[in-house]
Amino acid sequence: MHILMVLAHPLSDSFAASVASAAREALEQSGHSVDLLDLYGEDFDPRLTDAERRGYFDVPYDVSAVADIVARLQAAEGLILVFPQWWFNFPAILKGFFDRIFAPGVAFNHELTGGRIVPRLTNIRLFWALTTTGSPWWVVKLYMGNPVRRLLKRGIAAFCAKNVGFRMITLHDMDRTDEKRRKAHLERVRQAVRRI
Template sequence: MRILLVLAHPLRDSFAASVAAEAQATLATDGHTVDLLDLYEEDFDPRLSRSERGGYFDDPYDTSAVAGLVERLKAADGLILVFPQWWFNFPAVLKGFFDRVFVPGVAFTHDPAGGRIVPQLTNIKLLWALTTTGSPWWLVHFYMGNPVRRLLKRGIANFCSKRLDFRMLSLHDMDRATDERRRAHLERVRKALSEI
């Protein structure tokens, strides 16, 4: 399987970077092809430009500003996202990746009758999120309703592809996580990915 592994964290020595490295090594060992897209290292600009937004309903939509990323997404069989949750949401750089790359003609098409969108990422059979939160599990799930999971599964995954394998592995209470808990989470990631 060809996996687009997207890392969204500004620090090279972050725990997210460690998770991405573990994911890349595990997938490669198991014979998968891994395309690592480090949004910060590649200096991705998350801002949707005026022309991009102005042409959102053009047919065809102009993807020339992000053509290389569109090609990488279309070449993938699976998408694995590695990121921290900040303020119960995606880092801005990852949100911008969705805004600028998951666009009409790539991730979906507009239904001519209006209202609905038609999924177009039929090549993507797997969408996993490997993430951390600074908040404890109960706060994310019970108080906030796990918004990142909802957005990824009900929004992006269901609106852009059909019948894909969705999974989210999170390390909660990251700011107080011991080295032992972090190592255990990396092992959990390794074991889960080895089943792909």
């Protein structure tokens, strides 16, 4: 399987970068190919432009400003996102990735009668998120209702790809974790992706 792995963290020596590296290595050892898109490393601009917003309902929608990344997404069979959760949400650069790359004619089509959108990422069969959060699991799940998981699974994956295999692996309480827990989490990630 060819997988687009999207890393969203400003620090090249972050734990997220370690997660991406561990996952990539395990995937490649299992025979998969991985295209690593480091949003900060590749200086991705997350800002939706004036022209992109004004042309949102144009057919065809103009993706020329981000055509290289669109092509990488369209060439993939799987998508793995690697990012920290900040304020119970995506880093801004990852939100911008969705805004600019998951565009009309790429991730979905507008239904001609209006209202619904029609999934278009038929090439994507696997949609995973490998993430961390500074909060304990009970705050994320019980108090906040696991907003990132809901957004990814119900609001992005389900609307853009049909019958996609979704999974999210999270290290909670990251701000208070020790090296032993971080190593155990990296091994958990390796074991999970080896089963893809």
